[in-house]
Amino acid sequence: MKQIYILKGLDCANCALKLERKLQKIDGVESCQINFLAEKMTIDLNDNAVDKVFTTCKNFEDGVSLKRIK
Amino acid sequence: MFKKKIDLLRIGFSLIAVIILLVINILYEDLVINDIYLFKNVVILPISLVFYLLVSYDLYIKSYKQLTRKDFFNEVTLTLIASIAAFAIGEYVEGLAVTLFFQIGEKFEDYAVDKSRESIKSIINLRPDKVTLYNDEIEKVVDPYEVQVGDLFIVKNGERVPIDGIVYKGESSLDTSSMTGESIPKKVKEGQVIISGVINIGSPLIIKSTKEFYDSTMSKMLELVENASSNKAPVEKFITKFSKIYTPIVILLAFLIAIIPPLFFGYNDGAVWSQYIRVGASFLVISCPCALVLSVPMAYFVSLGQASKYKILIKGSNYLDKFRKIFAVVFDKTGTITKGNFVISEVNPTINHTNEELLNLVKYGEYYSTHPIANAILKNEHDSLNKNLLADYKELSGKGIEVTYKDKKLLVGNDKLLQDNDIKFNKASTPFTIIYCAYDGNFIGTITIRDEIKESSKLAIQNMYKNGVSQTYILSGDNKEIVEKVASEAGINNYVSNLLPLDKVNELKKIKDANTNKIVAYVGDGINDAPSLTLSDLGISMGVNGSDLTIESSDAVIMDDDLNKVNYVMKISKKNHIIAIENIVFAIGVKILIMILSLIPNLPITPYIMWFAIFADVGVTVICVLNSLRLLLKKY
Numbered sequence: 001m002k003q004i005y006i007l008k009g010l011d012c013a014n015c016a017l018k019l020e021r022k023l024q025k026i027d028g029v030e031s032c033q034i035n036f037l038a039e040k041m042t043i044d045l046n047d048n049a050v051d052k053v054f055t056t057c058k059n060f061e062d063g064v065s066l067k068r069i070k
Numbered sequence: 071m072f073k074k075k076i077d078l079l080r081i082g083f084s085l086i087a088v089i090i091l092l093v094i095n096i097l098y099e100d101l102v103i104n105d106i107y108l109f110k111n112v113v114i115l116p117i118s119l120v121f122y123l124l125v126s127y128d129l130y131i132k133s134y135k136q137l138t139r140k141d142f143f144n145e146v147t148l149t150l151i152a153s154i155a156a157f158a159i160g161e162y163v164e165g166l167a168v169t170l171f172f173q174i175g176e177k178f179e180d181y182a183v184d185k186s187r188e189s190i191k192s193i194i195n196l197r198p199d200k201v202t203l204y205n206d207e208i209e210k211v212v213d214p215y216e217v218q219v220g221d222l223f224i225v226k227n228g229e230r231v232p233i234d235g236i237v238y239k240g241e242s243s244l245d246t247s248s249m250t251g252e253s254i255p256k257k258v259k260e261g262q263v264i265i266s267g268v269i270n271i272g273s274p275l276i277i278k279s280t281k282e283f284y285d286s287t288m289s290k291m292l293e294l295v296e297n298a299s300s301n302k303a304p305v306e307k308f309i310t311k312f313s314k315i316y317t318p319i320v321i322l323l324a325f326l327i328a329i330i331p332p333l334f335f336g337y338n339d340g341a342v343w344s345q346y347i348r349v350g351a352s353f354l355v356i357s358c359p360c361a362l363v364l365s366v367p368m369a370y371f372v373s374l375g376q377a378s379k380y381k382i383l384i385k386g387s388n389y390l391d392k393f394r395k396i397f398a399v400v401f402d403k404t405g406t407i408t409k410g411n412f413v414i415s416e417v418n419p420t421i422n423h424t425n426e427e428l429l430n431l432v433k434y435g436e437y438y439s440t441h442p443i444a445n446a447i448l449k450n451e452h453d454s455l456n457k458n459l460l461a462d463y464k465e466l467s468g469k470g471i472e473v474t475y476k477d478k479k480l481l482v483g484n485d486k487l488l489q490d491n492d493i494k495f496n497k498a499s500t501p502f503t504i505i506y507c508a509y510d511g512n513f514i515g516t517i518t519i520r521d522e523i524k525e526s527s528k529l530a531i532q533n534m535y536k537n538g539v540s541q542t543y544i545l546s547g548d549n550k551e552i553v554e555k556v557a558s559e560a561g562i563n564n565y566v567s568n569l570l571p572l573d574k575v576n577e578l579k580k581i582k583d584a585n586t587n588k589i590v591a592y593v594g595d596g597i598n599d600a601p602s603l604t605l606s607d608l609g610i611s612m613g614v615n616g617s618d619l620t621i622e623s624s625d626a627v628i629m630d631d632d633l634n635k636v637n638y639v640m641k642i643s644k645k646n647h648i649i650a651i652e653n654i655v656f657a658i659g660v661k662i663l664i665m666i667l668s669l670i671p672n673l674p675i676t677p678y679i680m681w682f683a684i685f686a687d688v689g690v691t692v693i694c695v696l697n698s699l700r701l702l703l704k705k706y
Contacts, residue, residue, distance in 0.1 A: 013364040037371040
């Protein structure tokens with residue numbers, strides 16, 4: 001299932017890359033791309049991976065917020 | 071806001087302190103006071119340390135938090151290790167400078183990122199952050215994502231329609247220029263379909279939504295602009311991969327250099343240790359991949375924004391990149407090269423019939439058709455016709471229409487349609503579109519329809535050749551005379567005529583096969599050409615016709631009907647590529663150069679190598695970002 005999120009609060013472009021790699025490694029995440037400049041995350045995942053994705057993002061850095069738009 | 075000011079003050083004071091310290095350090099470094107105390111340790115060290123703590127306390131907090139999250143090799147921690155190393159070997163000012171310039175670099179980066187995000191947003195400031203719902207006649211402001219299909223919402227004067235819908239109540243004029251490029255306001259009344267993105271410039275309208283926000287035309291457009299599909303260009307992919315190996319390798323080298331050589335060349339000699347620790351610390355500073363991972367995507371982000379300023383929306387960096395490599399362009403004719411505004415130029419009934427009879431039959435024949443030609447013939451006369459006289463409407467692709475009118479068979483279409491029905495008629499041969507009409511088995515006459523070539527087409531195609539396009543084609547369903555005339559007027563080398571919609575795709579496939587490994591672009595107006603848009607290497611649709619399929623199958627959308635915009639993007643694409651490559655070569659080049667220089671002992675710059683390392687990190691990032699922003703300056 002493909003979902004799109006607005007992802008705010010990341011510190012830098014390299015942090016976005018690191019988070020992207022972290023999320024890609026989660027079981028149930030098919031693919032994940034974070035566009036740091038557009039503040040968007042496009043992720044293809046199973047339902048049971050959603051919680052893990054959320055906690056990974058929240059724990060990655062302070063002030064990271066996720067808002068699903070699709 | 072307050073925090074920002076404090077940050078700026080901290081950085082400002084520390085910067086002044088660094089400059090003063092640097093000067094007095096050089097002047098009095100070797101001054102000995104009180105026999106054993108060096109000036110450096112008595113004066114420079116405490117002042118540096120105070121400012122160091124002032125400027126880096128938040129970095130320590132951050133680093134600690136990252137360590138608790140098991141992220142050991144983040145930029146902050148590495149920078150702090152480098153600064154501690156500098157203090158340890160007695161380079162106090164450098165120790166302070168490493169964290170200070172790291173902070174300055176971060177601030178600048180934030181600023182540049184905010185600026186470029188803002189500039190993109192102001193270019194197409196379409197995204198609404200609220201919708202005024204009007205269910206049960208009560209106004210309620212909500213987030214656009216909360217609106218469901220069937221909800222009523224109100225759009226007042228000056229507001230942008232956020233979601234596709236149908237006018238439920240009210241009459242008004244709409245400014246559609248941001249979506250279609252059409253400058254004449256469009257009048258709407260109850261029951262009419264409205265696409266999102268247009269602005270209400272009249273009285274309030276109550277609209278019933280037919281789609282959810284993210285499915286609406288405007289959101290689809292924004293998705294294109296904001297590059298939601300995140301299709302990375304090859305250069306971006308390279309840099310992503312490179313940074314993945316670059317940082318760990320440089321960090322590893324930093325530790326190896328700081329530890330291994332002193333063990334061999336003098337493990338009991340403090341000077342040897344400080345020499346190599348200094349090199350290691352420099353490597354740590356250089357290991358930050360910021361310049362690389364920001365500057366290349368930044369160039370693409372700015373370029374895509376620049377394109378959207380010209381009402382050209384591109385789905386991803388990889389498509390922007392393909393524009394500079396276009397080898398062949400395949401055009402749809404009607405509405406792309408020509409205006410698509412059909413005009414009746416001649417009405418030729420047979421001897422037994424009048425003009426009125428013929429026109430009346432053709433109007434009934436085209437009653438249900440959505441083809442542009444039907445619009446030209448019918449204009450807005452649907453109300454004056456009695457549709458109850460019609461039955462069994464059938465559209466025959468590539469031929470025309472067959473319908474029962476007053477219980478007898480009516481045929482309106484091209485010559486093939488009449489041939490198929492064994493009707494005798496005189497075949498006309500002109501470079502214009504001819505509509506044949508037959509009723510109850512008899513040929514009634516023909517109507518000639520003209521379509522003119524757009525003023526911009528010829529220039530646009532000349533410019534394409536200048537920009538490196540080698541081959542141009544028209545694929546059209548019209549007869550040879552028409553297509554040949556349009557091709558020669560527009561300056562297009564090749565054309566194929568008399569194509570059924572399915573043939574067009576096959577013809578495109580042939581062109582692609584003849585040009586393997588080269589980019590074949592397809593430009594169409596989005597009507598009936600979704601398969602071609604998808605099949606081509608670069609599908610470009612012109613004009614917003616509101617169909618989801620068109621937007622989904624295109625790689626780029628030109629919102630108005632100016633064909634020359636293709637050339638703008640080709641230029642933007644070329645410029646963007648140059649800047650991206652410049653950034654990569656510059657950033658990697660400087661970093662590697664300074665790593666090599668720091669390894670060579672006793673160069674004139676050796677005592678200042680930490681400063682060079684700081685430049686290779688922060689300075690290079692700043693220069694690359696500024697270089698990317700240069701794309702914004704260029705006008706097309």
